[in-house]
Amino acid sequence: MKDLLKDPTLLRTQAYINGEWVDSDSGETFPVLNPATQEVLVEVASVAGAETRRAIEAAEVAQKAWAAKSAMERSAVLKKWNDLILENVEDLAVIMTLEQGKVLAESRGEIVYAASFIEWFAEEGKRVYGDVFPLPQGTSRGIAIKQPVGVVAAVTPWNFPSAMLTRKCGPALAVGCAMVAKPAHETPLSMLALAELADRAGLPAGLLSIVPGAHAAPIGDELCSNPIVRKFTFTGSTRIGKYLAAKCTETMKRTSMELGGNAPVIVFDDADLDKAAAGAAASKYRNSGQTCICANRILVQEGVYDEFVEKLKGVVGTFKVGDGMDETSTHGPVITRKALEDIKSMVDDAVAHGAEVAAGGSFGEEGEQFIQPTILCNVTEDMRVFREEIFGPVAPIFKFKTEEEAIAMANDTEFGLAAYLFTKDQGRTWRVSEGIEYGMVGVNEVAISSTFIPFGGVKESGQGREGSSYGVDDYLEIKYICIGDLGAD
Ligand code: NAP
Numbered sequence: 001m002k003d004l005l006k007d008p009t010l011l012r013t014q015a016y017i018n019g020e021w022v023d024s025d026s027g028e029t030f031p032v033l034n035p036a037t038q039e040v041l042v043e044v045a046s047v048a049g050a051e052t053r054r055a056i057e058a059a060e061v062a063q064k065a066w067a068a069k070s071a072m073e074r075s076a077v078l079k080k081w082n083d084l085i086l087e088n089v090e091d092l093a094v095i096m097t098l099e100q101g102k103v104l105a106e107s108r109g110e111i112v113y114a115a116s117f118i119e120w121f122a123e124e125g126k127r128v129y130g131d132v133f134p135l136p137q138g139t140s141r142g143i144a145i146k147q148p149v150g151v152v153a154a155v156t157p158w159n160f161p162s163a164m165l166t167r168k169c170g171p172a173l174a175v176g177c178a179m180v181a182k183p184a185h186e187t188p189l190s191m192l193a194l195a196e197l198a199d200r201a202g203l204p205a206g207l208l209s210i211v212p213g214a215h216a217a218p219i220g221d222e223l224c225s226n227p228i229v230r231k232f233t234f235t236g237s238t239r240i241g242k243y244l245a246a247k248c249t250e251t252m253k254r255t256s257m258e259l260g261g262n263a264p265v266i267v268f269d270d271a272d273l274d275k276a277a278a279g280a281a282a283s284k285y286r287n288s289g290q291t292c293i294c295a296n297r298i299l300v301q302e303g304v305y306d307e308f309v310e311k312l313k314g315v316v317g318t319f320k321v322g323d324g325m326d327e328t329s330t331h332g333p334v335i336t337r338k339a340l341e342d343i344k345s346m347v348d349d350a351v352a353h354g355a356e357v358a359a360g361g362s363f364g365e366e367g368e369q370f371i372q373p374t375i376l377c378n379v380t381e382d383m384r385v386f387r388e389e390i391f392g393p394v395a396p397i398f399k400f401k402t403e404e405e406a407i408a409m410a411n412d413t414e415f416g417l418a419a420y421l422f423t424k425d426q427g428r429t430w431r432v433s434e435g436i437e438y439g440m441v442g443v444n445e446v447a448i449s450s451t452f453i454p455f456g457g458v459k460e461s462g463q464g465r466e467g468s469s470y471g472v473d474d475y476l477e478i479k480y481i482c483i484g485d486l487g488a489d
Pocket of ligand 1: 157244457
């Protein structure tokens with residue numbers, strides 16, 4: 001793997017704790033696999049509770065000194081880190097494609113997106129303002145100041161191995177917190193490479209430690225129960241998020257949860273169908289369907305259903321599934337063989353209940369973990385593809401008659417992360433955007449994510465917002481100070 005990198009020292013396979021690269025106490029390692037070929041890329045140190053505890057204790061010490069620095073000083077280090085990430089986009093993208101599977105173009109895009117959170121919050125950290133307000137007694141004044149919450153623990157998933165770290169540690173570090181982060185076991189290398197660049201940028205030891213491991217539970221137990229950790233931020237499945245959030249209540253940690261989705265794309269009969277088909281395809285098949293804001297259910301008004309399906313088939317026909325390292329591939333493999341089996345079982349369920357495979361439908365033919373982008377028609381709300389997050393390149397296309405029915409179908413889920421609608425009607429744009437229960441809505445647009453926006457969900461898709469000027473709030477405590485005895489001499 002090293003020979004594919006211009007700078008082989010970006011390939012780090014040890015844990016990064018208190019500014020040092022270390023093996024696990026037990027000497028245990030775990031393999032990182034290439035999802036395109038199932039080859040073992042490298043072995044990575046597998047830490048457990050004791051090493052995690054040391055990382056947390058180091059963070060406690062480092063955080064105090066970091067918080068005492070000015071926002072300008074913290075910003076300067078973060079900007080250096082941002083620059084180094086951007087200087088190394090190509091190597092970081094190769095590392096990501098090899099361990100995650102997404103095609104190189106998408107990996108490059110994610111690295112630039114990841115860096116943008118560091119750059120954005122390096123600026124935003126300078127604008128943490130407080131308030132002065134009157135009090136009932138005229139001789140006193142109230143002041144609200146904002147202070148860093150302290151030591152933050154982060155757990156991230158494999159589908160965005162770099163951006164899910166920087167969207168959390170960007171604001172945390174900018175406002176004076178320290179962080180201990182656990183990557184997904186499938187994709188530790190991207191996070192470790194970012195830590196190497198943070199080290200080179202001069203981020204003081206202990207402020208960002210990375211604890212990779214084959215076994216999530218002992219690391220998670222320590223992160224969620226150690227009283228030094230004041231905030232826990234998680235991106236991953238709703239099932240694991242609920243479990244970890246419950247653990248955090250024992251020490252009353254603040255939590256942010258970015259969880260699963262079941263995004264509807266609603267196509268009305270007044271929509272530009274070419275744009276709707278291109279948008280639905282971009283949203284559905286990005287990262288081979290493995291993003292939390294991927295279209296999961298495509299709802300199309302009955303009068304344009306057949307035409308829309310034909311247009312979507314046209315877009316899907318231009319895709320080329322293959323190894324992400326091949327620049328001609330447009331879509332890579334799914335993350336594991338188990339993921340492929342799970343996705344296949346949802347398609348089998350739909351077909352057994354009467355769905356028709358209008359495109360794709362081949363599983364494991366181009367290689368163990370490759371799925372042809374698939375379209376399912378004649379789908380109904382009792383099928384698993386309506387209720388569950390598919391997390392793969394399968395687009396079920398449902399039919400609806402009226403606007404009210406579309407809103408009801410969109411809301412008929414416990415999830416509420418992202419939703420999309422295609423319409424040219426301004427009144428409908430407002431009615432539907434306000435009527436659906438989602439944290440984010442794209443109207444005639446599926447590229448909704450950037451540093452500028454408050455990313456997050458409602459219902460069981462989570463709590464808290466990441467990115468934008470709101471993104472620092474989750475890492476700040478408000479302290480009220482009463483200044484009294486201000487009467488005349
Ligand atoms: P997952 O199984 O929940 O895993 C996410 C992370 O949790 C991984 O690092 C995993 O570690 C860790 N984990 C699992 N059990 C743990 C425990 N007991 N203690 C501590 N950590 C534990 O989710 P996934 O399959 O990797 O990711 C896909 C999910 O993430 C989807 O539902 C997707 O919608 C969601 N997601 C949401 C957003 C958002 O912003 N809302 C963004 C991206 C993804 P191991 O890998 O070591 O098991």
